[in-house]
Amino acid sequence: MYSLLIADDEALEREGLELMISRMLPDTFRFYHAENGRRAIQMAEEQRPDFIFMDIKMPGIQGLEAVREIAARTPETPVVIITAHDYFAYAKEGLALGVREYLLKPARKEEVLELLKKLIREAEEAKRARNERLELQEKLSRLLPLAENELSLMLMLECVQEIDLTQLAGMLNLDWSKGYAMVLSFSRQTSKEWQTFQLVKKEIYEAVKQWCKPTLSCIVSPILGHQLALFVPFPPGRPAYTQRMMALEWGERLRSQAVERFGVPLSVGIGSVREGWEGLGRSYREAVRVCSEDQEYANVLHYNDLEESSGRMTLPPEEEKKLLDALLRHDKQEAAERFNRWYDRLERQERLFPHLRGEVISLLLYLNRTVRAGNGAELVSALNGFEDSRSLREGALREILTWIDGLREEKERNRTHVLQRALLFVAERYKEDLSMEQCAEYVNLSPYYFSKLFKQRTGENFSDYVTRLRIEEAKKLMGKSQHLSLKEICYEVGYKDPNYFSRVFKKSAGMTPTEYRQQNGI
Structure with missing residues (x-):
């Protein structure tokens, strides 16, 4: 049922119009009456009618003045002017106020009926559009957390596909040119610490989002194993060193809050500021490298500090490419030799084991992404399970050699499939x-x-x-x-x-x- 406010200073006009409409469209309207412009404004605000029929000439506040007030307060309500005066000036001013239609007194039944049907159709269409918009907003509100998770996982697991990332970023209204990654790594040194973390990790995830998103406008990843990542935009115009100090302050703040609120030890690794989505993925890898449960100098460490203090890069890009090339050529011997030489060099740097494990995870994520060898999350979980250098070396090398076998088998399957299709095509033609x-x-x-x-x-x-x-x-x-x-x-x-x-x-x-x-x- 719809509601209709009839504003006219003559009671007979109001009652006659109500009676006419009730007979033409029974059980369709609930009626409200207003005897002047002031009362019409009050009724419009109190009752929020679906439609308003307004007489122009009334004592006190005139019809057009009342329309102006109502339009300012409830602009979505359609107003129909009723007048005995067919004045152009009224029409012109009414149009400027958003008046929908005009009815000249005495109004004919057919004219009133047609007008009401038109208003009802428009109201139904507006209601339908509004419901669709609300449903879409509801669906989008459910999808946005999934889009954020997907985007963060693609960055973490090296699944960098420019089109997909751009589409997900568009859904999240992200327009970054630069940014950096921050990795929160929760301690697993004792079974008690690990059990405590398992019990509260959902609460930790929600708390981190509440702490960080309003101020940093960042993307928060799901917890992967014992780690959680933040991807933070780099504000334009801010000096890089200032941003670096702020990132370290945020890292220390998060570490303190996690310990105080949940009793869970936490280490924080922060990557350097980089451009583009691929750059964010690289920043994440840097954060993983410096993020460990047993950092030598601090529980919160920035990749740039590590690089400045060591004086050399941890992993030359050309070594990555040579190892990747051997993997793609299915050369097990060369791949094993290159990996072992790289691993020996890392061990000679006398790094702490968590740092070494971070380097290995970073390298294998890069290789895994490039050759599309498997699930990155499972890979991270498997490598995090190694607690000594020898088992880590053997496990990582086993993964690489398994990938080579898988690539060979896939190539063979693809060739066999292609040939089978070709032979079937020949048999038919x-x-x-x-x-x-x-x-x-x-x-x-x-x-x-x-x-x-x-x-x-x-x-x-x-x-x-x-x-x-x-x-x-x-x-x-x-x-x-x-x-x-x-x-x-x-x-x-x-x-x-x-x-x-x-x-x-x-x-x-x-x-x-x-x-x-x-x-x-x-």
Whole structure:
């Protein structure tokens, strides 16, 4: 049911209009009456009617003045002016105030009915649009935490796909050019600490979001194993060193609050400020490297401090690339040698074991992302389970060699699948005018590569394979269908020239089609 406010200084006009509408549209409206402009403003604010019929000429506050007040307070309410005066000036001013329609006294029933139906249709459409908008907002509010989790995990696990990241960032209204990562690592040194963390980790996650998001406008990742990451935008115009000090202050604040509120020891690692999504992923890797349960100098450490104090980079990019190249070439021996040399160099730097483990996790996440070898979260969990240098080395190398086996198997499966599709395509089309280029295009390979793969897998080149299928089919037709002439068989198996068919048949079978029939008594 809708509500309608009728504002007119004449009671008979109000009651007559109500009676007319009630008869035309029974059980549709609840009516309110106002005898002047002041009362109309009060009723509009108190009752919030769906529609208002307003007389222009009333004592005290005039109709248009009342419309102006109502439009300022409830601009969404449609107002219809009722007047006995067809004045252009009224119409012009009313339009400026947002008046929807005009009715001239005495209003005709058909005119009133049509107007009300129009207003109801518009109200229904507006209500439908509003409900859809609210549903969309509700769905979006549920999706936003998922989008934030997805974005943070893609950065943490090196799943950097520019389009997906940009779309997720758009959903979250993020427009960053620079930023850095902060990793919170909760202690696992004793079983008691680990059990305590497991009991309160959901509360910790919610608390970190409440502490950080309003001020830092950051992305908060889900807890992965015993670590949680923040991705923080770098405010434009702020000096890098100032930002570095602020990040360290925030890290110390979070560490203190986690200890005081939850009794859980916490170490914080902070990466350097970098540009773009890939840069944020690299900053996360830096934060992982310096974030440990047993830091030598501080429980909160910035990657730049570590680099400045050590005087050298922890992992030259060219070593990453050489190891990755060996992995992609499926060279187990070279990959193992390069990894072991890299690992030996790290051990000689006399790093604490958590630092060493952070370096290994960082390297394998990079390799895992590039070769798409598996689940990054499971990889981090597995590597975090090693508590000494020897088992960490063996476990990491085992992962790398397993990836090489997996890449080989995947390559073999892909080749087998491609060949199976090609052979099925040939089996369906060999009786037609079929070319190798058509088959290569069907399996989405270049003709040169397809030719090499086909010969390697079947032992025949493409044309010889098709010829063999055609000749074998011709032999079957000769045996099954003695009434078919050789010319008809020639056309049936895909040849257009009987003479050419005869030459090909002789080359393949060692005799002409006629001789073959005579020899086999067919």
